[in-house]
Amino acid sequence: MNRRERLMATMRGEPVDRPAVSFYELNGLDENPLDADPFNIYSDPSWTPLLQLTREKTDRMVLRGVLFRETPTGEPVPLDPLRRLAETRTWLDESGRRLTERTIRTPDRRLRSLTRRDPDINTVWTIEHLLKTADDMRALLDLPWPADAGQPDVAPVLAAEAALGDTGIVVLDTPDPLCMAADLFEMGRYTMVALREQALFHELLSRYAAIIHQRTETVAQALPGRLWRVFGPEYASPPYLPPRLFAEYVVRYDRPMVESIHRHGGFCRLHSHGNLRAVLDDIVSTDCMGLDPIEPPPQGDVELSYVRERYGDQFVLFGNLEISDIENLSPDEMERKTRKAIAEGTAGHGRGFVLMPSACPYGRHLPQSTLANYERIIDVVESL
Numbered sequence: 001m002n003r004r005e006r007l008m009a010t011m012r013g014e015p016v017d018r019p020a021v022s023f024y025e026l027n028g029l030d031e032n033p034l035d036a037d038p039f040n041i042y043s044d045p046s047w048t049p050l051l052q053l054t055r056e057k058t059d060r061m062v063l064r065g066v067l068f069r070e071t072p073t074g075e076p077v078p079l080d081p082l083r084r085l086a087e088t089r090t091w092l093d094e095s096g097r098r099l100t101e102r103t104i105r106t107p108d109r110r111l112r113s114l115t116r117r118d119p120d121i122n123t124v125w126t127i128e129h130l131l132k133t134a135d136d137m138r139a140l141l142d143l144p145w146p147a148d149a150g151q152p153d154v155a156p157v158l159a160a161e162a163a164l165g166d167t168g169i170v171v172l173d174t175p176d177p178l179c180m181a182a183d184l185f186e187m188g189r190y191t192m193v194a195l196r197e198q199a200l201f202h203e204l205l206s207r208y209a210a211i212i213h214q215r216t217e218t219v220a221q222a223l224p225g226r227l228w229r230v231f232g233p234e235y236a237s238p239p240y241l242p243p244r245l246f247a248e249y250v251v252r253y254d255r256p257m258v259e260s261i262h263r264h265g266g267f268c269r270l271h272s273h274g275n276l277r278a279v280l281d282d283i284v285s286t287d288c289m290g291l292d293p294i295e296p297p298p299q300g301d302v303e304l305s306y307v308r309e310r311y312g313d314q315f316v317l318f319g320n321l322e323i324s325d326i327e328n329l330s331p332d333e334m335e336r337k338t339r340k341a342i343a344e345g346t347a348g349h350g351r352g353f354v355l356m357p358s359a360c361p362y363g364r365h366l367p368q369s370t371l372a373n374y375e376r377i378i379d380v381v382e383s384l
Contacts, residue, residue, distance in 0.1 A: 020059035028055030060168025068150035179232025292318030312350025
């Protein structure tokens with residue numbers, strides 16, 4: 001059984017020769033050590049052995065968002081219509097950090113966001129969020145939002161699939177409406193608005209849903225039979241919001257996405273960090289077929305065995321190795337964690353299991369100890 005066959009059989013709930021293993025965002029295709037971009041952390045030689053291990057030994061899952069383009073100009077149409085309303089400015093500061101400012105002007109206010117990217121850290125920090133108050137949200141909703149348009153550009157997905165061959169699959173990647181809306185606010189302010197201004201927040205979610213639902217249906221039809229990752233549900237999980245609002249803000253808006261994906265033969269996996277116990281039945285009600293990363297305590301509140309026993313027939317389980325363990329444990333401790341995850345993820349009857357970390361390292365220099373733990377994960381899988 002080759003790696004692509006193993007992953008697709010897992011999605012279908014069919015028997016496999018061994019559990020699939022993925023290094024999540026690392027796939028050995030997108031990380032280019034020869035790229036001289038100062039923000040490319042993978043150019044550091046410390047990454048070379050791990051990238052080779054990823055290419056040669058993992059069941060590769062390459063995340064791809066599908067870009068829409070205007071016809072006939074071919075200009076990209078961003079998923080977030082606010083990008084088309086905003087004035088955007090990007091520059092490097094004196095430390096070589098990349099700053100991006102976006103400004104949207106309404107009749108009575110100026111809305112501004114600011115993000116920062118450091119050359120040695122592969123993440124984007126939001127320094128200032130676009131919306132600070134409920135009145136900012138009202139002002140934004142009073143603006144005429146640009147209509148979504150364009151056609152999906154599927155060529156990058158097909159090119160990635162051709163490059164992977166039988167070593168893995170492309171996973172179509174999209175935020176849900178909650179992810180788009182919540183990310184406009186600082187986390188504490190978001191929770192207050194989502195609790196106190198529910199009707200108004202639903203209006204914001206509905207604006208994003210009109211775009212995301214249409215795009216999901218279009219892409220699912222153009223690229224049938226693929227695995228998808230839908231991210232954002234964690235914004236409505238405890239302790240951020242009470243469980244009752246998960247149905248309001250996630251199920252209501254994510255279920256139509258799941259239906260589109262499944263209607264065209266695809267497989268929908270929801271991505272939700274943190275606490276799951278109180279919302280697992282709601283996740284089931286979306287009718288998704290996969291769930292990641294199922295973090296154990298203290299990062300989450302359920303063991304993998306709990307989810308497998310109660311929901312294993314519904315979900316392919318993706319998890320549940322913590323990146324903090326990969327970065328901090330000894331190889332022998334990492335082996336015990338890996339064997340425990342495999343045992344719990346495959347126990348009894350269930351749809352399927354993919355061994356996978358919750359994230360990946362994001363610093364320019366990869367410690368030798370972290371590499372050793374990735375190697376031990378592969379050693380365990382190959383010993384099965």
